[in-house]
Amino acid sequence: xxxxxxxxxxxxxxxxxxxxxxxxxxxxxxxxxxxxxxxxxxxxxxxxxxxxxxxxxxxxxxxxxxxxxxxxxxxxxxxxxxxxxxxxxxxxxxxxxxxxxxxxxxxxxxxxxxxxxxxxxxxxxxxxxxxxxxxxxxxxxxxxxxxxxxxxxxxxxxxxxxxxxxxxxxxxxxxxxxxxxxxxxxxxxxxxxxxxxxxxxxxxxxxxxxxxxxxxxxxxxxxxxx
Amino acid sequence: xxxxxxxxxxxxxxxxxxxxxxxxxxxxxxxxxxxxxxxxxxxxxxxxxxxxxxxxxxxxxxxxxxxxxxxxxxxxxxxxxxxxxxxxxxxxxxxxxxxxxxxxxxxxxxxxxxxxxxxxxxxxxxxxxxxxxxxxxxxxxxxxxxxxxxxxxxxxxxxxxxxxxxxxxxxxxxxxxxxxxxxxxxxxxxxxxxxxxxxxxxxxxxxxxxxxxxxxxxxxxxxxxxxxxxxxxxxxxxxxxxxxxxxxxxxxxxxxxxxxxxxxxxxxxxxxxxxxxxxxxxxxxxxxxxxxxxxxxxxxxxxxxxxxxxxxxxxxxxxxxxxxxxxxxxxxxxxxxxxxxxxxxxxxxxxxxxxxxxxx
Numbered sequence: 139x140x141x142x143x144x145x146x147x148x149x150x151x152x153x154x155x156x157x158x159x160x161x162x163x164x165x166x167x168x169x170x171x172x173x174x175x176x177x178x179x180x181x182x183x184x185x186x187x188x189x190x191x192x193x194x195x196x197x198x199x200x201x202x203x204x205x206x207x208x209x210x211x212x213x214x215x216x217x218x219x220x221x222x223x224x225x226x227x228x229x230x231x232x233x234x235x236x237x238x239x240x241x242x243x244x245x246x247x248x249x250x251x252x253x254x255x256x257x258x259x260x261x262x263x264x265x266x267x268x269x270x271x272x273x274x275x276x277x278x279x280x281x282x283x284x285x286x287x288x289x290x291x292x293x294x295x296x297x298x299x300x301x302x303x304x305x306x307x308x309x310x311x312x313x314x315x316x317x318x319x320x321x322x323x324x325x326x327x328x329x330x331x332x333x334x335x336x337x338x339x340x341x342x343x344x345x346x347x348x349x350x351x352x353x354x355x356x357x358x359x360x361x362x363x364x
Numbered sequence: 365x366x367x368x369x370x371x372x373x374x375x376x377x378x379x380x381x382x383x384x385x386x387x388x389x390x391x392x393x394x395x396x397x398x399x400x401x402x403x404x405x406x407x408x409x410x411x412x413x414x415x416x417x418x419x420x421x422x423x424x425x426x427x428x429x430x431x432x433x434x435x436x437x438x439x440x441x442x443x444x445x446x447x448x449x450x451x452x453x454x455x456x457x458x459x460x461x462x463x464x465x466x467x468x469x470x471x472x473x474x475x476x477x478x479x480x481x482x483x484x485x486x487x488x489x490x491x492x493x494x495x496x497x498x499x500x501x502x503x504x505x506x507x508x509x510x511x512x513x514x515x516x517x518x519x520x521x522x523x524x525x526x527x528x529x530x531x532x533x534x535x536x537x538x539x540x541x542x543x544x545x546x547x548x549x550x551x552x553x554x555x556x557x558x559x560x561x562x563x564x565x566x567x568x569x570x571x572x573x574x575x576x577x578x579x580x581x582x583x584x585x586x587x588x589x590x591x592x593x594x595x596x597x598x599x600x601x602x603x604x605x606x607x608x609x610x611x612x613x614x615x616x617x618x619x620x621x622x623x624x625x626x627x628x629x630x631x632x633x634x635x636x637x638x639x640x641x642x643x644x645x646x647x648x649x650x651x652x653x654x655x656x657x658x659x660x661x662x663x664x665x666x667x668x669x670x671x672x673x674x675x676x677x678x679x680x681x682x683x684x685x686x687x688x689x690x691x692x693x694x695x696x697x698x699x700x701x702x703x704x705x706x707x708x709x710x711x712x713x714x715x716x717x718x719x720x721x722x723x724x
Contacts, residue, residue, distance in 0.1 A: 199636060199717045219641060227638040234721065240630055242370035251367065255638040296637060 386659020461506025632720025
């Protein structure tokens with residue numbers, strides 16, 4: 139008997155319209171997407187196709203104009219900011235494209251901050267996470283003392299230190315050269331392979347997207363192919 | 365507290381300026397309030413005389429008045445029922461050890477009304493001739509010692525006693541000597557202290573003194589008179605404290621506002637990695653709070669330094685700052701900081717995380 143597949147993220151008819159000076163600009167037009175626990179999904183599309191908007195909505199940093207967002211079984215589209223923050227803390231880890239770290243903190247403190255914000259004990263976990271991404275030796279360095287690739291690895295360590303159900307990565311290799319990009323993607327693949335971490339990765343790079351186990355193509359705010 | 369501390373340490377010049385702005389506000393408040401203690405000290409010294417009221421000539425310009433004929437006025441005042449003693453005092457400004465003081469010319473037999481037992485630390489009260497008693501404060505300020513000769517009005521006066529600080533005058537001389545120096549034909553008194561038979565008799569004595577065409581002022585009224593002077597001074601102090609507080613408020617507002625604008629993207633990252641609005645608000649307030657705390661500590665040090673400097677150059681001034689005033693100063697700084705940081709902190713907390721993350 140097959141065990142039921144748990145859906146960690148689901149969107150139904152997700153629509154986002156930005157209004158600026160009375161002009162409505164649709165960014166998402168009814169996106170339906172379901173991501174199961176343990177999947178590594180790449181969302182790919184050209185600039186302005188709505189993939190970052192989808193990520194912000196999925197990460198509960200923004201609210202949809204219409205439609206439903208369900209994170210780990212909880213509907214969140216009408217949730218208050220505080221309730222969305224609680225859901226985000228419990229289930230989601232974020233990696234942004236650039237300037238990802240707080241510049242005044244060391245690598246270790248950046249990782250520890252994610253635990254502190256949740257009121258969790260810090261202990262040796264930040265150090266262990268930095269060790270897992272190969273940066274234990276540089277844990278006392280500030281972001282400006284690290285290469286861009288190293289900064290992204292610290293950001294990944296920070297996103298994973300709280301053991302989130304879902305890792306959302308917004309073009310994590312967008313600012314990296316191909317060698318460093320390969321290193322960071324290798325790390326993401328390892329996290330997926332070793333831990334069964336659910337990952338949603340946004341990219342506009344075909345080569346990056348091909349490393350995921352599932353590829354979702356977007357254009358003009360819609361899913362083109364899944 | 366790790367992130368706010370790291371943030372303020374990352375902007376050392378700006379943090380230092382903000383801390384100094386708060387510190388100057390705190391120090392101004394404390395030193396100005398401390399300086400008002402001078403009037404209280406004068407009132408306390410006056411009230412230290414074992415009497416019930418002061419009697420002045422009725423003239424509106426008491427200080428310019430040539431005073432009262434001492435013997436005649438004393439006889440008339442002591443003839444009033446319930447008056448126990450009329451104590452004449454002839455005062456005159458005199459530079460002693462480089463500092464201008466009002467010399468108290470008093471009769472030797474009246475010394476006991478000016479000094480409680482134990483007040484005289486060294487030597488004896490004045491008796492006659494070119495003698496003087498100084499209080500410990502003037503002695504310390506002018507490096508004066510018992511037996512030392514001090515030139516007054518072009519002639520040497522010998523210090524025959526040193527009295528404990530708190531007596532009515534800082535310099536006492538024999539009544540007749542001061543009259544001689546001022547070349548009054550017959551002895552005159554600038555004013556009288558009046559001792560009556562118990563506080564119940566004060567009202568009736570007052571009336572009788574007034575009926576003699578003189579101006580009686582009880583010690584309570586003297587206190588009130590000084591307090592009303594203090595009231596005028598309080599307006600000035602209030603204005604300075606307001607300006608200092610407002611500058612502190614503006615500096616904190618500007619600092620925190622700049623901080624929030626500068627860190628717009630960081631606020632987005634914080635929200636992304638799990639910070640709630642309340643936590644962002646708290647982080648911004650914590651940064652302002654740390655600046656305020658630094659300002660309070662530096663302000664207390666500036667106050668200590670300022671007070672030390674004032675007393676070094678003006679040793680006869682009184683700058684008493686009770687401990688509770690330090691608490692008030694800290695609360696004032698905290699209030700200014702909170703008000704200054706409130707708007708930017710609220711703005712930071714309310715920012716849309718997506719807008720923050722898109723901020724270049």
